[in-house]
Amino acid sequence: MDSDHTVALPHYVSYSFSLPGPHFADLQNQLSGNESVWLRNGRGLIGLGSIASIKAEGSERFSTLRQGWLGWVSNTTHLYDPSAPWLEHTPGVGLTGFSAITFDPRSAQQSVIAIPELVFGHRLADPEATGFSGAQANGNEPAANVRTWVSWLLERERFQDLTGLSVQALQDGAELTASAHEILRQSALDAAQQLREQATPVEQSTGTNPVLESGWISDEHFVRSVQTGLEYLSAGTAEKLVLSRDAVVRSEHALPVAQILDRLAQRYHQCWTYSVPGPGVTRLLGSTPEMLIKSQSGYVSARLLAGTLDRVGHDQDPNYPIDNLLKDQKQRIEHQFAIDSLTQELHGMVCDLAAPAEPFLLELPNVWHLASDVSARLTDEARKSGCAIMDLVERVHPTAAVCGTPTPVAQDLIYQLEAYDRSWYAGPVGWLDHTGNGEFGIALRGGILETAQQIRLYAGCGIVTGSDAENELAETYAKLRPMLQALGLAESTTRSTLPRSR
Numbered sequence: 015m016d017s018d019h020t021v022a023l024p025h026y027v028s029y030s031f032s033l034p035g036p037h038f039a040d041l042q043n044q045l046s047g048n049e050s051v052w053l054r055n056g057r058g059l060i061g062l063g064s065i066a067s068i069k070a071e072g073s074e075r076f077s078t079l080r081q082g083w084l085g086w087v088s089n090t091t092h093l094y095d096p097s098a099p100w101l102e103h104t105p106g107v108g109l110t111g112f113s114a115i116t117f118d119p120r121s122a123q124q125s126v127i128a129i130p131e132l133v134f135g136h137r138l139a140d141p142e143a144t145g146f147s148g149a150q151a152n153g154n155e156p157a158a159n160v161r162t163w164v165s166w167l168l169e170r171e172r173f174q175d176l177t178g179l180s181v182q183a184l185q186d187g188a189e190l191t192a193s194a195h196e197i198l199r200q201s202a203l204d205a206a207q208q209l210r211e212q213a214t215p216v217e218q219s220t221g222t223n224p225v226l227e228s229g230w231i232s233d234e235h236f237v238r239s240v241q242t243g244l245e246y247l248s249a250g251t252a253e254k255l256v257l258s259r260d261a262v263v264r265s266e267h268a269l270p271v272a273q274i275l276d277r278l279a280q281r282y283h284q285c286w287t288y289s290v291p292g293p294g295v296t297r298l299l300g301s302t303p304e305m306l307i308k309s310q311s312g313y314v315s316a317r318l319l320a321g322t323l324d325r326v327g328h329d330q331d332p333n334y335p336i337d338n339l340l341k342d343q344k345q346r347i348e349h350q351f352a353i354d355s356l357t358q359e360l361h362g363m364v365c366d367l368a369a370p371a372e373p374f375l376l377e378l379p380n381v382w383h384l385a386s387d388v389s390a391r392l393t394d395e396a397r398k399s400g401c402a403i404m405d406l407v408e409r410v411h412p413t414a415a416v417c418g419t420p421t422p423v424a425q426d427l428i429y430q431l432e433a434y435d436r437s438w439y440a441g442p443v444g445w446l447d448h449t450g451n452g453e454f455g456i457a458l459r460g461g462i463l464e465t466a467q468q469i470r471l472y473a474g475c476g477i478v479t480g481s482d483a484e485n486e487l488a489e490t491y492a493k494l495r496p497m498l499q500a501l502g503l504a505e506s507t508t509r510s511t512l513p514r515s516r
């Protein structure tokens with residue numbers, strides 16, 4: 015028997031079991047704002063606490079994140095409650111991280127995978143199927159839950175005998191007695207309770223007085239960059255460009271992150287509401303209607319959007335979105351570029367690729383979009399890579415929904431015309447698990463919390479020949495609306511000349 019447990023211990027441990035459904039709903043209703051979040055239609059993942067954050071920069075950021083993640087995966091032993099055998103095959107159960115990746119490799123922002131201490135999930139149709147997992151580095155200051163589990167395990171003689179080869183032995187959940195599971199489960203729940211109590215409560219909106227100000231890119235700057243972009247298009251330098259702008263919301267008090275997320279998740283329930291902690295106090299949050307790529311048990315899917323129409327003032331006319339979006343040639347061309355960019359990049363990694371011949375109208379509370387749901391299956395080779403979701407994300411980012419066509423030309427023109435750092439805006443945001451499953455949306459309709467009192471919002475528009483700069487500017491305001499409303503700014507906030515931020 016190895017007497018030095020700290021050396022012989024198998025690195026990290028995660029333990030997953032099922033919880034009755036209400037736990038997830040409770041957690042959603044009581045967010046503190048410090049969680050990692052991925053929610054849609056009341057389902058998703060909520061991460062509490064923080065074990066580690068994998069960070070990366072530059073054009074190698076995808077492979078650095080992938081490598082860092084695989085390091086964690088190979089160092090983690092997964093334990094599952096044997097009374098919930100489906101958990102082992104449930105995406106987002108076991109070691110799970112939340113990730114935000116920059117749009118451009120030249121960004122000064124870091125790309126991250128944040129690994130929470132505890133992850134609550136509600137993934138399946140069955141409300142009982144709520145997963146829960148925890149992981150903790152051995153050697154660093156261990157969190158209460160895993161310290162309890164591991165020390166408890168080490169106190170049992172038969173596990174002491176196993177410390178040298180415990181990865182295999184402990185992976186077999188059936189080895190643990192029913193009472194052992196009860197102890198693990200209870201200690202995990204205690205830790206969850208502790209984390210929730212420790213979470214710094216964010217100030218509620220009462221008393222806050224947020225104001226909207228111009229960001230780095232003013233209305234005029236945006237209009238000028240669209241006009242110059244159109245000149246490049248007519249010169250044939252590119253066929254499509256997606257140009258963006260920012261706007262700043264600042265408040266005298268801490269912004270109510272939990273409330274913002276709650277409002278987004280309620281109102282934009284068919285979108286994916288996200289919140290990922292970055293370095294320091296920074297955080298990416300929002301609610302995106304666009305699924306960049308999702309990979310679960312070999313099945314791949316995406317929801318691709320391009321083509322937008324503001325709903326304000328047109329809700330009563332059912333033909334309005336049909337005539338001005340579905341049947342509009344310019345919007346259809348803009349959409350097709352986005353589909354082509356995705357499907358071309360997927361080739362080689364997937365088979366049975368299915369993209370609909372016609373887009374459908376996606377109705378959101380603020381806008382209509384042209385949308386296409388694409389599906390495929392991973393090739394056997396792609397499945398074996400160990401981190402299929404990150405491979406897919408690297409392959410498909412950036413699509414022409416947020417960059418343009420041809421991709422490298424558009425990316426350089428964006429860099430030149432916008433002349434600001436998009437940071438995480440329009441980059442991939444989502445989660446991944448230890449089996450290579452995951453979901454990454456495109457970080458749209460959101461913002462970056464820069465300080466407790468300040469959030470930078472972003473919005474962009476695809477332009478093709480025939481686009482009008484003033485219309486595109488108005489469209490940015492329609493796309494900013496979900497965040498402005500969630501921040502408690504006037505529902506009527508539309509186009510205006512914004513004061514410059516200080």
Ligand SMILES: C=C(O[C@H]1C=CC=C(C(=O)O)[C@@H]1O)C(=O)O
Pocket residue numbers: 256258304319320321322383414415416458459472473474475476477493
């Ligand atoms: C770039 C954004 O939206 C993209 C996604 C849907 C529709 C778009 C459009 O119609 O321009 C954009 O391609 C954004 O929201 O900032």
